[in-house]
Amino acid sequence: MGMTTLRIKKILFPLLFTAFLMPLLCSTAFASEGGVFTPRLWVWLFAQLHLYFAAFILSVPVFVLILELTGVIRKDKRFDRVAREFLAISVVTHIVTVILGVIFAAVVFSLYSNLSGYMYKAFSPTVKLYAAIIIIDIALLYLYYLLWSRLGSGRGKLLHLGIGLLLNLSGIAIMFIANAWTTFMMAPTGVDASGVVVDLWQAINNPLWHPMNLHRFVANIAFGGAIVAAYAAYRFLSAAREEERARYDWMGYIAAVVSILALLPLPFAGYWLTSEIYSYSQQMGITLMGGVFGWMFIAQAAVIGTLFLGANYYLWCGFERAKGGAVYRPYVKYIAIVLALCFLVWFTPHTPHLSSLELKEIGGRFHPLLAPLGLMPAKNIAVNIMILATFVSFLLFRRAVRSSSVSWAAIGKTIQAGILSAAVLNIIFLGVYYGYFADSVYKITSSIPQVLTTLFALISCSVIEFFIYRGGESVEHKWGGASERSQYALIVLAVSFTWLMGLMGFIRSAIRQHWHVYTVVRDVSADAFTPTISYAAKVVSIITLIFLAIIIVIFRISHLRRAGEDR
Amino acid sequence: MGAYRVILLVTLGVYLLLKGIGFVYGVALPSSVVSMYVFFTFLVTVLIISVTDKGALSLTTPIIEFLYKEEKKKLRKVVFVVLPFVLAFIAYAFTKPSYEEPFTLRVVHPAPPRIVNAYDRNIELEKIKNPIRELTGDAYEEAVHDGGEIYFKNCFFCHGAKLDGKGHFAKGLNPAPLPFTGKDTIAQLEESYVFWRVVKGGEGLPEESAPWMSVMPVWEESLKEEEVWKVVTFIYEYTGNEPRRWEK
Amino acid sequence: MIVVILLPVLSAASDIKDIYIEKCSWCHGNEGKGDGPASKFLRPAPRDLTEGVFKYRTSAEEKIKPTWDDVIRIIEDGLPGSAMPAWGGELSKAEVEEMADYILKLGKIEKPLPISVERFGEVKVNAESIERGRVLFKERCAECHGTFGRGNTTKRLKDDWGEVTWPRNFSKPWSFRGGYTREYIYSRITIGTPGTQMPSYDDPRNKKSLMPEERWDVVNYVWSLKEPYKEPRGRDLITALYVDGIIPDAFDDPVWSSAPYLSFYLNPQLKRAEKLYTPTIDSVSVKALYNEKVLTLLMEWDDFTKSVPGLRGSDKIAGGEHARDGFSVQMPLKGGGEFSEDERVYGVKPALEMGSSFRGVVDWLWRGPEKDKRDELLEFHAHGSGTLKEVPLSASVRFLSRYRDGSWQLMVKYPLKGTPLDFRSNDFTPIAFAAWDGSNMERAARHSLSSWAYLYLKPGYSFKPYAWGLGVFIITIIFEVVFIRRKRGKP
Structure with a gap:
């Protein structure tokens, strides 16, 4: 079996590669907008690459610290080792991040001196602070990494954890400062009539700052987790020894769980950000959701669907890693069908692509049957149920290797099923009733009780789950037995995440349209137009490819170094 | 029932269902949406089948057997001769000038000015x-x-x-x-x-x-x-x- | 929720008069006198329901009473080709019946109502019957309907309310008020159209009256007059086919038979002042050919009259003063650097009618003949509303036209190079059409026009798809060879 799949891979990969990459690079539309390398493309390229790496290195210390702490509490050395390996990857990427950041700054200052001059003048105290914290951050990172074994036990360990905490705080501070600049460009506050910043704190504490801080913090963890999981998958697939396979199977599992847990609340953080954008400027909100970027959201929906599917697939593949999991196999179909239905609603466009004949037949842009599915209430229902379905996959995945010792387990499980069913019904009712029948005032606000329903179901079921399996035995199972398919799912997860981040980042920044700083500093350059969707998608794809290429090189380097250390 | 037959039946079933809905309703569903739905159905079916080792094998085995088994030699020869022509025709069909009018992405309700x-x-x-x-x-x-x-x-x-x-x-x-x-x-x-x-x-x-x-x-x-x-x-x-x- | 459930119940209970006021009064007036706010803008005008005249009834009765089904059908299905919509989906069956009663009451028509005219001696559609019908039609109907039934009347027609009317155009069956069925045509011939100059051919007082079998022959002839290509099918791409050789200056040259017609609706101009509410030209059919040097467009549109101001016959039909017929073809000004390469190839459109400041249009206007003046072709450029200006006609743009049996045909030959357009094969060029019927007093902004369509010059031969096919062919073979060699290398 191993041999044959290997042979198929050799045929399949070159074919897929040619199939996807060739048309992408051969396309003429890419070069058609005033030469290939416009100033905007340079800024776009380096800003996005810098952001990818920054997101990665900011997220890794978060769960390194959590893992280290878990290791201490559970007295399990495996956590400590995995945490340290994560951190090793982070150290190498740190250097790349700084280099990219410097290039990005240089590009912006030279190509958009007008904007950068304005921003620097407005935010110069924070720029200095930013630089200072970066130096502290790097120092803390090296301390944290280099002192890992020296401060291995007892009080030393406590001190080491302290350094980790400081490292995280400094990382978060860096992100908050950079977020203040970015969000100020979208929602400038604290400026006078001529556009000069008069109140620095207000400029920083603009309406989008905290939604963005939260959204990026959660997304970074999901993204970092996905990248590390892909790294583990890569190491797993290329591992020669059994123990190595076991280690990376487990590492991939931990990283994937971190990623999936962060993925679940992410749509809610996105809601908060979007609703703040709406209330700051209705125009920007409509541009985002209903205007020219509405089409981007269809692409986004498809990728988010892929993410959910990939995550679920990984979990499903894990059901049978222990014998007891076989009983959960039949549920896969049902979860998949629920997910699929939600996904179809999720990406049904409100105004679908129509050929001219279809346009005439339908008599307008809206198809009478599909149009209701294209509206926000339908999407809200879909995404909430998708989250719950993923949660069910996760529960079953955990149960596959656990056995319960409490007498009321069956009752508990029935209650869980009841809560979940009630939650689904409530979500559908809220969406359908307030979305289509009630006064439109409640349309947006109805999403809040839906989210609360979902959260309640997640939390209450988790609590019940905890008590059902507390004190229960963990069924013996061997790490390292994961299927190759599940590891590919992890890689797909990482690639989709990267692409999604690129796309959403572009959308968020591009809805300013003709403005550098919305309504304050106008973009007067030749590139101040909204590029076509295909152009944007191609640029994002190419940046994703570059990022993944660099990451693979880094993985190889750290792989070799580790191999050396092991020896 | 072979895995491929299941995939084919499910995909075809969903396709017919979607077409049927359009037919019964009197206004056909847009073909772009139908093809998205059908593709997605295909994908999910493949995923569900391949979750278990047995399912994954039922997907790969026919291909492996086709490529390597001695008994399939005749079929293999035929496919290897026909395949280049089929793919070449697909490439031709995709690149030949289309007589469809250029298609405009039009936003019905654009953002209003401030x-x-x-x-x-x-x-x-x-x-x-x-x-x-x-x-x-x-x-x-x-x-x-x-x-x-x-x-x-x-x-x-x-x-x-x-x-x-x-x-x-x-x-x-x-x-x-x-x-x-x-x-x-x-x-x-x-x-x-x-x-x-x-x-x-x-x-x-x-x-x-x-x-x-x-x-x-x-x-x-x-x-x-x-x-x-x-x-x-x-x-x-x-x-x-x-x-x-x-x-x- | 309760409100949602109760709404239909409440509305069903409401008085039929309220529904009439809510839905019908806008055209037919509060008292049903056909004087609602919209009535001035409609032709045919909304019926004065108090008179109780039903033009599209099927009853043979002398006393102008419609059948019950006639009234129901008009309310439920509307009258195609007029502003009367189908209310079937909007009103329930019961409401439609109540409304029919209400309307009969307005017209002071008392029950019982008559039944439909009986259709004796039906003759099936066959060549002999059509031929007999053709002869009868020419003799008894052609005066108003024209030999080929395109409605090209030889006299000015008015209805009982003094409004000018045009005969039905039998080549466009979609405009038949009662639907396009042979039974319906038979009823019309038998009964006539009350209130208009269309007489009953069953009436012995009518000198031209026909026997039932003869009527069926005429029905079969009328049935055969439909020209289905004239019905717009929603396709917007006019494909110009490549011709190796010359394209003769002749409408009937066999070279044209290879090119299919594509048809478009024309709408009255309602966008800016001097609006036209009651057009007479509602569609145009276009085909195109091109060779090395010339693109040739052939346009055909039905016009009830050849309007030649100053000519006596023409004056008579138009009822006095009238304007010249006209037709125009509009395309973007692609030659002036206002369109990038992409916009050129993918056919980005300027604003319809007059373009805009940054994307101009060129308009070739054909003006029909006038007394002692031949028809002519003029060229205009525009960059937005109010900027239309005449320019000298681009070198060697030529045209020819003819009016025959209710149809204008216009052929325009554009050199591929040397006009403001610079046609290239494989390009999509936006194109729009406009028409003026002089007898309907259409001039300047008062005219009909189409939406933007595309003109596509289909390449005679293209190398690229074959290269792709060949490339994929070779790559596949390489993969296969590599695979087979690898396999041989292994046990």
Whole structure:
């Protein structure tokens, strides 16, 4: 079996590669907008690459610290080792991040001196602070990494954890400062009539700052987790020894769980950000959701669907890693069908692509049957149920290797099923009733009780789950037995995440349209137009490819170094 | 039943179901949506089957056997001869010049500008209110009726006597005039937005809405501001739609 | 929720008069006198319901009473080709019946109502019957309907309310008020159209009256007159086919038979002042050919009259003063650098009618003949509303036209190079049409026009798809060879 799949891979990969990459690079539309390398493309390229790496290195210390702490509490050395390996990857990427950041700054200052001059003048105290914290951050990172074994036990360990905490705080501070600049460009506050910043704190504490801080913090963890999981998958697939396979199977599992847990609340953080954008400027909100970027959201929906599917697939593949999991196999179909239905609603466009004949037949842009599915209430229902379905996959995945010792387990499980069913019904009712029948005032606000329903179901079921399996035995199972398919799912997860981040980042920044700083500093350059969707998608794809290429090189380097250390 | 047969049956079933829905309903589902649905069904079916080792094997084994088994030699030879021709034809079919007209992504409800210059002043759309809504009782009824008269003297040729976008001159228009009935159009919009669309017409649309396609007149030129508000109120009242509001 | 459920119940209970006021009064007036606010803008005008005249009834009765089904059908299905929409989906069956009663009451028509005219001696459609019908039609109907039934009347027609009317155009069956069925045509011939100059051919007082079998022959002839290509099918791409050789200056040259017609609706101009509410030209059919040097467009549109101001016959039909017929073809001004390469190839459109400041249009206007003046072709450029200006006609743009049996045909030959357009094969060029019927007093802004369509010059031969096919062919073979060699290398 191993041999044959290997042979198929050799045929399949070159074919897929040619199939996807060739048309992408051969396309003429890419070069058609005033030469290939416009100033905007340079800024776009380096800003996005810098952001990818920054997101990665900011997220890794978060769960390194959590893992280290878990290791201490559970007295399990495996956590400590995995945490340290994560951190090793982070150290190498740190250097790349700084280099990219410097290039990005240089590009912006030279190509958009007008904007950068304005921003620097407005935010110069924070720029200095930013630089200072970066130096502290790097120092803390090296301390944290280099002192890992020296401060291995007892009080030393406590001190080491302290350094980790400081490292995280400094990382978060860096992100908050950079977020203040970015969000100020979208929602400038604290400026006078001529556009000069008069109140620095207000400029920083603009309406989008905290939604963005939260959204990026959660997304970074999901993204970092996905990248590390892909790294583990890569190491797993290329591992020669059994123990190595076991280690990376487990590492991939931990990283994937971190990623999936962060993925679940992410749509809610996105809601908060979007609703703040709406209330700051209705125009920007409509541009985002209903205007020219509405089409981007269809692409986004498809990728988010892929993410959910990939995550679920990984979990499903894990059901049978222990014998007891076989009983959960039949549920896969049902979860998949629920997910699929939600996904179809999720990406049904409100105004679908129509050929001219279809346009005439339908008599307008809206198809009478599909149009209701294209509206926000339908999407809200879909995404909430998708989250719950993923949660069910996760529960079953955990149960596959656990056995319960409490007498009321069956009752508990029935209650869980009841809560979940009630939650689904409530979500559908809220969406359908307030979305289509009630006064439109409640349309947006109805999403809040839906989210609360979902959260309640997640939390209450988790609590019940905890008590059902507390004190229960963990069924013996061997790490390292994961299927190759599940590891590919992890890689797909990482690639989709990267692409999604690129796309959403572009959308968020591009809805300013003709403005550098919305309504304050106008973009007067030749590139101040909204590029076509295909152009944007191609640029994002190419940046994703570059990022993944660099990451693979880094993985190889750290792989070799580790191999050396092991020896 | 072989794994491939299951995939084929499920995919085909969903395809027929979607086509059937369109057929029964009388308006076919857009082919782009149908192909997305069908592709996704295919994908999910493959995923479900491949979750277990056994399922994954049932997917790969036929391919492996086909490629390596001695008994399949004859079939293999045939496929290897035919395959280049099939793929070449697919490549040809994809690249041959298409006679389909270029396809425009048109945004039906684009973002409105913050400030509209109309009736010789700057109007901030987010602040402007419909003055007709402040009237009560008979005064309101009368204003709505006035709106109806204005509608039937100016708008119904295209937007229809039933406000369904199917006026007697609608079939010549591409894009078709929007209906006001149903929950998709004005029910999704604030009144100030509708006001903007009426006052500035097709020419006032931003680029992404392909203003060159819309022949909606610039009503600012022939209707007074109050008349526009009256007709806006009328189309809401007649269709039983409520304008979108952010608070009550 | 309760309100939602109760709404239909409440509305059903409401008075039929209220429904009439809500839905019908806008055209037919509060008292049903056909004087609602919209009535001035409609032709045919909304019926004065108090007179009780039903033009599209099927009853043979002398006393102008319609059948019950006639009234129901008109309310439920509307009258195609007029502003009367189908109310079937909007009103319930019961409401439609109540409304029919209400309308009969307005017209002071008392029950019982008559039944439909009996259709004796039906003759099936066959060549002999059509031929007999053709002879009868020419003799008894052609005076008003024209030899080929395109409605090209030889006299000015008015209805009982003094409004000018045009005969039905039998080549466009979609405009038949009662639907396109042979039974319906038979009823019309038998009964006539009350209120208009269409007489009953069953009436012995009519000198031209026909026997039932003869009527069926005429029905079969009328049935055969439909020209289905004239019905717009929603396709917007006019494909110009490549011709190796010359394209003769002749409408009937066999070279044209290879190119199919594509048809478009024309709408009256309602966008800016001097609006036209009652057009007479509602569609145009277009085909195109091109060779190395010339693109040739052939346009055909039905016009009831050849309007030649100053000519006596023409004056008579038009009822006095009238204008010249006209037709125009509009395309973007692609030659002037206002369109990028992409916009050129993908056919980005300027604003319809007059373009805009940054995307101009070129308009070739054909003006029909006038007394002592031949028809002519003029060229205009425009960059937005009010900027239309005449320019000298681009070198060697030529045209020819003819009016025959109710149809204008116009052929325009554009050199591929040397006009403001610079046609290239494989390009999509936006194109729009406009028409003026002089007898309907259409001039300047008062005219009908189409939406934007595309003109596509289909390449005679293209190398690229074959290269792709060949490339994929070779790559596949390489993969196969590599695979087979690898396999041989292994046990």
